[in-house]
Amino acid sequence: MKYLGIIIICVFSQWKSFAQCDNISFGVTKDEIIKQCGTNYVGKIANDGTKFITYQRKLYNDEMKRNVEIIIAYYFMDINEKEIYVQKILLLPKSEANGYISIYNDKFVKLGYLFWKDYAENILYEVKFRDSVCSIIMRYDYYNVY
Numbered sequence: 436m437k438y439l440g441i442i443i444i445c446v447f448s449q450w451k452s453f454a455q456c457d458n459i460s461f462g463v464t465k466d467e468i469i470k471q472c473g474t475n476y477v478g479k480i481a482n483d484g485t486k487f488i489t490y491q492r493k494l495y496n497d498e499m500k501r502n503v504e505i506i507i508a509y510y511f512m513d514i515n516e517k518e519i520y521v522q523k524i525l526l527l528p529k530s531e532a533n534g535y536i537s538i539y540n541d542k543f544v545k546l547g548y549l550f551w552k553d554y555a556e557n558i559l560y561e562v563k564f565r566d567s568v569c570s571i572i573m574r575y576d577y578y579n580v581y
Contacts, residue, residue, distance in 0.1 A: 456490070456507070461558070461575040465511050465518035486511045486518060503531055522574040532569040536562060552576065 456472040465488065469476065476488040487510040493502045510522035536549070539560050543551035549562040557579065561572040 459509075459520065459523075461520055461522075463520050465509070465520065468509055468520060481510075486513075503528055505531075521577075522572065524573075525571040527569050527571070529564060529567050529569045532562060532564070532571075535569075535571055 456468070459468055459471060465486075468488070472490055476490050478486070478488050480486055487508050489506050489508045491504060491506055493504050495502055506526040508524040508526070509520055510524070511518040512521045513519075539545075539551045539562075543553045543560060545551050546559075551560045552558070553560070557576045559572075559574050559576050563570045563572065
């Protein structure tokens, strides 16, 4: 029974940390993201030298009645000697794309094919496909700050 309690706490802690990760604002530091999302991440460097961290997460798809595994990547820029969060990419199965596209079409201004802007938050959204993977790219529009 003692071990069951520990397992439940661990599972709840992991769920809680991901729930807190859903609303992280652009401009926070890498340390703040790790504090909110947990230390179970992988740190990487992109081909262009950009640093990022990834988390794996399972989500339940109500429509398909199954769990879906996604990867969330947080990208950082070095600003004033701090790693600042500037972009997020979700990697998920292509089968999950329609739900996101539908939401973006309803909530945001369409700027182009699979490209939207949330003017209230100044965030750009872009959807790309490669093989069976869908990439959803979210980034703060620094060039058009009002």
